[in-house]
Amino acid sequence: MAFVLALAGKGGTGKTSIAGLAVRYLMERTKKPVLAVDADSNACLHEALGVEVHATIGHLREESLQRIRSGGERPGGMSMEQLFDYQVQQSIIEAKGFDLMVMGRPEGPGCYCAANNIIRKYTDKLSETYAYVVIDNEAGMEHLSRRTTHKVDLLIIVSDPTVRGIRTAQRIAGLVKELDLEIDRHALVINRVAGEEGPELKGFAKELGLEVAGLVPQDRLVFENDLQGKAIIELPADSPAVKAVYDIFDSFRIG
Numbered sequence: 001m002a003f004v005l006a007l008a009g010k011g012g013t014g015k016t017s018i019a020g021l022a023v024r025y026l027m028e029r030t031k032k033p034v035l036a037v038d039a040d041s042n043a044c045l046h047e048a049l050g051v052e053v054h055a056t057i058g059h060l061r062e063e064s065l066q067r068i069r070s071g072g073e074r075p076g077g078m079s080m081e082q083l084f085d086y087q088v089q090q091s092i093i094e095a096k097g098f099d100l101m102v103m104g105r106p107e108g109p110g111c112y113c114a115a116n117n118i119i120r121k122y123t124d125k126l127s128e129t130y131a132y133v134v135i136d137n138e139a140g141m142e143h144l145s146r147r148t149t150h151k152v153d154l155l156i157i158v159s160d161p162t163v164r165g166i167r168t169a170q171r172i173a174g175l176v177k178e179l180d181l182e183i184d185r186h187a188l189v190i191n192r193v194a195g196e197e198g199p200e201l202k203g204f205a206k207e208l209g210l211e212v213a214g215l216v217p218q219d220r221l222v223f224e225n226d227l228q229g230k231a232i233i234e235l236p237a238d239s240p241a242v243k244a245v246y247d248i249f250d251s252f253r254i255g
Contacts, residue, residue: 002035002127003254004135004151006183009158010168011139014191016040017222018158019136020048020232021245026254027097032131034098039119040138043102046093050231055091056104057118060084088122101126124151132254154252155186156213161193161201170208187213189248194218214248216241 005022009015019036026034038045046053064084078086093100103119127133135152157172159165169188176183188210190201198215205212219241225234235242 002130002133003153004123004127004133005154005156005254006135006137006152007156007158008137008172009139010160010165013158013160013165014216015139015158016045016048016136017232017241018156018189018191018216018245019045019134021235021242022134022156022249023049023098024233024242025246025249026132026134029249030131033129034132034134035123035126035130036098036100037119037123037133037135038100038102038104039135041103042138043104045136046100046102048232049095049098049100050233051093051095051100053093053100053102053104055087056102057088057091057122058104060087060091061118063087088118092126099130152181152183153185154254155183157186157188157210159188159190159205161190161197163201163204166190166201166205166208166210169205170210173210185211187211187252189213189216191216192218213251214244216244216248 005026007015007019007022023034023036026032036045036049041058043053043056061084064087088101091101093102101119101122123133123135155176157169159169166188173186173188176186188205190198190205190212193201193215194217202212202215217240219235219239221235221239222232222241225232237243
């Protein structure tokens with residue numbers, strides 16, 4: 001089974017950027033296959049990884065429902081479940097060093113529970129064929145309550161350098177315990193630290209009972225990459241953000 005690394009946090013913390021750098025780290029350090037999973041309905045992990053999306057789980061589900069309603073034919077006498085399984089396999093984006101599966105936004109009304117369940121099913125299934133799985137969850141805590149994030153070896157909770165952000169991280173950690181999720185370890189990363197506030201915020205987080213994995217500094221190279229439309233994984237190796245993220249994952253010895 002794969003080592004599963006998941007990321008959580010409130011919106012605007014740079015969670016997806018760290019997810020992208022986690023994929024890069026595992027590719028470079030281990031040279032083993034990595035499956036990246038964008039479990040956010042507002043899909044943007046592909047941008048961090050520099051690939052195009054040709055299909056999403058949400059869109060495939062809507063197509064399947066429409067086919068059922070219209071009584072459409074299924075190729076080769078396949079059952080609807082077999083057809084959907086085939087479509088999901090075909091939707092996986094293959095890139096150099098990693099593959100990507102994207103939940104996307106269902107087109108119809110209602111919640112995302114069905115698409116989440118599909119993501120969970122296929123993440124479990126595909127984890128048998130990859131050494132590492134990196135899951136970028138949607139912002140907030142809904143994915144935890146819906147148990148999209150489960151059977152996780154390491155959950156990285158990402159916060160911005162604010163007291164409010166760290167309190168949100170505490171609530172996420174509390175929900176992990178409350179729901180008794182299958183998460184072996186969870187730790188906090190404080191992202192975009194611009195001044196001298198890092199040690200104080202780190203101390204505050206520890207007072208709240210959080211394990212602090214490390215601090216990631218504000219990095220102008222990240223901003224410049226974004227302006228130029230470049231993927232986060234294209235950052236130079238001497239980027240302060242890249243070096244900090246690599247040091248954090250080195251400390252977990254997962255590579």
